[in-house]
Amino acid sequence: MYEKITPPAAGAKIAFKNGEPIVPDNPIIPFIRGDGTGIDIWPATQKVLDAAVAKAYKGQRQISWFKVYAGDEACDLYGTYQYLPQDTLTAIEEYGVAIKGPLTTPVGGGIRSLNVALRQIFDLYACVRPCRYYAGTPSPHKNPEKLDVIVYRENTEDIYLGIEWRQGSEIGDRLIKILNEELIPATPEHGKKRIPLDSGIGIKPISKTGSQRLVRRAIKHALLLPKNKQQVTLVHKGNIMKYTEGAFRDWGYELATSEFRQETVTEQESWILSNKEKNPNISLEENARQIEPGFDNLTPDKKAQVVKEVETVLNTIWATHGDGKWKEKVLVNDRIADSIFQQIQTRPDEYSILATMNLNGDYLSDAAAAIVGGLGMGPGANIGDSSAIFEATHGTAPKHAGLDRINPGSVILSGVMMLEFLGWQEAADLIKKGLSDAIANSQVTYDLARLLEPPVEPLKCSEFADAIIQHFG
Ligand SMILES: NC(=O)C1=CN([C@@H]2O[C@H](COP(=O)(O)OP(=O)(O)OC[C@H]3O[C@@H](n4cnc5c(N)ncnc54)[C@H](OP(=O)(O)O)[C@@H]3O)[C@@H](O)[C@H]2O)C=CC1
Numbered sequence: 520m521y522e523k524i525t526p527p528a529a530g531a532k533i534a535f536k537n538g539e540p541i542v543p544d545n546p547i548i549p550f551i552r553g554d555g556t557g558i559d560i561w562p563a564t565q566k567v568l569d570a571a572v573a574k575a576y577k578g579q580r581q582i583s584w585f586k587v588y589a590g591d592e593a594c595d596l597y598g599t600y601q602y603l604p605q606d607t608l609t610a611i612e613e614y615g616v617a618i619k620g621p622l623t624t625p626v627g628g629g630i631r632s633l634n635v636a637l638r639q640i641f642d643l644y645a646c647v648r649p650c651r652y653y654a655g656t657p658s659p660h661k662n663p664e665k666l667d668v669i670v671y672r673e674n675t676e677d678i679y680l681g682i683e684w685r686q687g688s689e690i691g692d693r694l695i696k697i698l699n700e701e702l703i704p705a706t707p708e709h710g711k712k713r714i715p716l717d718s719g720i721g722i723k724p725i726s727k728t729g730s731q732r733l734v735r736r737a738i739k740h741a742l743l744l745p746k747n748k749q750q751v752t753l754v755h756k757g758n759i760m761k762y763t764e765g766a767f768r769d770w771g772y773e774l775a776t777s778e779f780r781q782e783t784v785t786e787q788e789s790w791i792l793s794n795k796e797k798n799p800n801i802s803l804e805e806n807a808r809q810i811e812p813g814f815d816n817l818t819p820d821k822k823a824q825v826v827k828e829v830e831t832v833l834n835t836i837w838a839t840h841g842d843g844k845w846k847e848k849v850l851v852n853d854r855i856a857d858s859i860f861q862q863i864q865t866r867p868d869e870y871s872i873l874a875t876m877n878l879n880g881d882y883l884s885d886a887a888a889a890i891v892g893g894l895g896m897g898p899g900a901n902i903g904d905s906s907a908i909f910e911a912t913h914g915t916a917p918k919h920a921g922l923d924r925i926n927p928g929s930v931i932l933s934g935v936m937m938l939e940f941l942g943w944q945e946a947a948d949l950i951k952k953g954l955s956d957a958i959a960n961s962q963v964t965y966d967l968a969r970l971l972e973p974p975v976e977p978l979k980c981s982e983f984a985d986a987i988i989q990h991f992g
């Protein structure tokens with residue numbers, strides 16, 4: 520079955536039923552060490568995970584690690600250009616849950632991203648990246664503890680589908696010609712716009728199915744959070760990209776108000792309900808005026824439409840959501856992407872789950888990680904209905920590779936997410952405690968040490984792992 524690797528003799532497979540993992544006490548878990556700093560981070564992570572599982576379950580549970588290959592290490596073993604061997608895909612398919620270090624992607628030409636390929640091959644459509652603050656972590660932000668968000672990033676489509684043509688390529692030029700001469704002129708709203716002839720071309724598909732399955736998972740997650748964090752914000756640039764990013768927003772609201780009608784309230788609905796609660800005799804028109812800026816300047820048709828929306832909301836959900844009941848529901852709102860970047864800095868505590876398309880989520884998860892201490896503190900999970908791969912938000916940080924200095928925190932915390940996904944909460948909690956206490960004790964790697972005042976002598980990557988284990992208690 521495998522060409523160059525052998526699964527561990529002991530251990531059993533994790534199965535999936537209705538999207539949930541069924542976990543034996545000795546699961547076999549494939550891991551990819553990763554390129555660049557993967558060489559430092561992975562051994563540190565494995566040591567911490569094993570120590571936590573051993574302490575929490577005293578031999579009743581343990582992970583059987585299965586080393587699989589991708590990136591540079593795979594080429595060394597399998598040969599030139601064998602960046603993602605079939606063995607690796609077979610192992611992840613068979614064992615369901617895997618964890619990985621970062622993998623290099625060249626800019627401009629060369630191979631396409633192996634990280635993205637894994638997400639697409641296994642249809643890991645939700646990239647879940649929590650950004651929360653651990654006490655004592657130095658941050659460029661004044662109140663980093665106020666940020667506690669989870670970026671829920673659509674992980675399979677958008678420009679990451681990689682459908683693009685180089686400037687000057689035969690197909691690219693043909694496409695531009697067809698667009699300029701046939702398709703754009705046939706769409707009156709485009710007027711005299713034309714694509715410059717020396718353009719590269721990329722395609723940005725955003726599907727209803729892809730958007731809604733991501734938002735569905737985000738809402739289900741929100742329902743498990745404490746009441747004050749039960750909120751999903753749809754992040755988009757729909758003012759500019761109306762039929763892709765704007766559609767993502769509309770499909771998100773559509774899903775929330777159909778599949779989760781009893782559990783959710785949209786921000787606009789909350790305003791309408793609250794207007795009526797404050798003034799039970801408020802007219803539909805006055806209610807519409809209060810929720811729609813510039814209502815009085817709208818055309819009669821548009822005014823009638825807003826009034827109709829108010830009427831529909833009151834008719835359909837007043838009984839179930841009115842009289843303050845909406846405050847117990849998951850709040851679904853939306854924010855334009857550029858605005859959310861400043862909102863997470865200026866009003867961090869007003870946000871919880873940020874549901875995004877692929878590119879926006881990529882940017883936003885690095886930015887949010889920076890607020891709570893940097894990329895060394897940014898874990899993540901790629902989740903599908905029949906498999907999951909855990910990995911940090913950051914990349915291979917090549918300038919730090921092999922120096923035993925990089926912060927392993929984000930891959931260790933990705934391991935914590937994996938343990939929680941397996942239902943091994945006791946082991947996950949030990950690591951969170953160990954990491955919190957090490958940081959609070961100023962036992963940190965270079966990235967955090969340089970921000971601390973007064974500065975402290977940094978720990979090595981491997982020493983930080985040891986410090987976490989010592990602080991298990
Ligand atoms: N999922 C994946 O595997 C990903 C892979 N990549 C790939 O990684 C390669 C390098 O990308 P690059 O743009 O340099 O981005 P990286 O995320 O690899 O690194 C950028 C900077 O972030 C900081 N950083 C990264 N990781 C850590 C960490 N563990 N602890 C502390 N600080 C950290 C370092 O900053 P400083 O030097 O200031 O301390 C580093 O120089 C590219 O090929 C890219 O495609 C990128 C993202 C994700």
Ligand SMILES: O=C(O)CCC(=O)C(=O)O
Pocket residue numbers: 622623624632633634635881912914
């Ligand atoms: O695959 C890559 O090289 C980059 C991916 C990335 O930036 C991410 O997933 O956040």
Ligand SMILES: [Mg+2]
Pocket residue numbers: 881882885912
């Ligand atoms: Mg990224």
